[in-house]
Amino acid sequence: MTAAANQSGRRPTTSRRLERAGIRDVAAAAGVSITTVSDALNGKGRLPDETRSRVREVAERLGYRPSAAARTLRTGRSGLIGLTVTTYGEEPFTFTEFAYFAEMARAATSAALGRGYALVVLPASSRHDVWGNIALDGTVVIDPPDQDPLVSELYRSGVPVVSDGKPGNCPVTAWVDNDHEAAVLGILDHLSEAGARRIGLLTGTSTDTYTRLSTEAYLGWCAKVGQEPVYEAYPAHDPAAGAVAADRLLARPDRPDAVYGLFDPNGTDLLAAARRYGLRVPDDLLLVCCSESDVYATTEPPITTLSLKPRRIGTTVVNLLIDAIEGVDSGTGVDIARLFPPRFRTAGTGPPPGTLMPTELIVRASSQRRSPRTTVNPPRPPGEV
Template identity: 80%
Template structure:
């Protein structure tokens, strides 16, 4: 035989198992993968030997052979050099958690990747074998998406893609319905002039939400009252909230599109001596639990990122495995308005029961 395969690495390979079990490589592979025609005795024997040797199949070799890596990319829009977006921390964290969980349950793992190619000297994207990718809020003609699709890799986006980006599928909230419902809620609570705190960027979320607001105003016969600011700037929100409440046509209710707007608006209201909810009704879009504990608790619109993340991954894996038909899929997910004190004129039952009387000292 010449140089019969010298022991080259510490870990046992399939050949070692075959030798130790006194069978062929084929038999080992079939036994461990539940394929082929083998009597149970052989199967058990091989499995036992493999266990004893601590055999772990090489993921790289399997991937090379089968063409499936079990890896799903998760791309996050990048501000500056950092991955992750800062404005929607809680949203992203929850979405990623659910996505990861859903992937794991189906035997896939998530790989966190930057929003752009060639962010570093190395191109991490082409160093990873991906079965598919989840893209959060892809931009108009996202180069990463374009390239992936060109390579024939399925791409599912969280957020309706702008333009004619050729994603395999997408998932998004029904933003129009959410905003309309929420404005109706405020109006029902007695709001006469509802203001909006929105963003200057042109992503789908901002655009659709603002459009829904404007359309609602038109239908309700109210003049729009809004301030826009660059949402990625953590300080600009407070300033914009202040501007909104400083206007001569000051609104008596405000909806803030971004997570920090709740505290921004609350702080601004305090500065102007406005009581919430008596003088000002407040709602903001947020996934953060802190708004249950603020004074007063603030009504929030939840986009249910968990459901989004889970759905995105399900659709992607379906596309990868060829399940669920070949044609593009889009799925609209409902949102959830969590009504708290800040959007109700009459003091309603609060969720947290106070052990003794809250003592509204000094309040009016």
């Protein structure tokens, strides 16, 4: 059998190989043509069931596995989706650092696998060495900074890009984000209703969309209700800096009586800082932070958190991306991205479609004052919602 396969297969110069069986070997062993094998295995063409099953059996017997590389080259599709992970500093990658990224990545992986795609973890740095060597059908970009050159180049080269986080100034196929403004305003309202008179913010120094939008929403709210902004910013990727910033915030002469921390560890940081200054939570200080971690359910006291629902985001991002990938070529055979090149698309058809997803405020003890100090004159005028 094997000898026959080797003999009848047309291998011109190189005499004999003991490599894995190729489609040619299967064809020879089954006594049919390559076309028939391909059609039989892929369920295409018009073949009687008998031929189909016979070919399949032979392929199974030879342990035939189609070459993914050849298939990719031929079809132009690899079944691979890039997942950029933000890389602070040099080597460490944040896709497991924060619970948000971890959950999001997990949901994205799951959604992709469910549709037959696999995720490739890639750094956000634009080193071509790695990016250029991988055939990607599309890419998920997590929270791209303004004018990300990597995103621009990907989009320019025709790879669909869907971002988690509204992109600042770079073109993407689509984007998904939370309604950060609504979330922050909701928290500020919540704190006001709990009796807060002066709400502080613990924010970051980076320019990512989340930080920017949240901070802007805070400042806008302050302007609207007439409160002087009280905030401290620190590099969010530095775990030690958060504690210092929390300390700074509570050490200010205009110390806030409520604080919202934008980053996951801020709850712990603020709690520790409050303890250090002898402030009781929630009696002297109301606390809310944005986190996906459930440790805040068991802290003393439990801390109110804002969940961005990263799993929903991850799932949505991947599904949007795969829709774009499969919509391009599968339908009419018309390549949309080519009909509307990036430069025309950005200017012509307007901004890329974005989806805003709701957040969820998990109210715990840290933001509920048992004996509210005041029930009149809430900081925010009741007329405005």
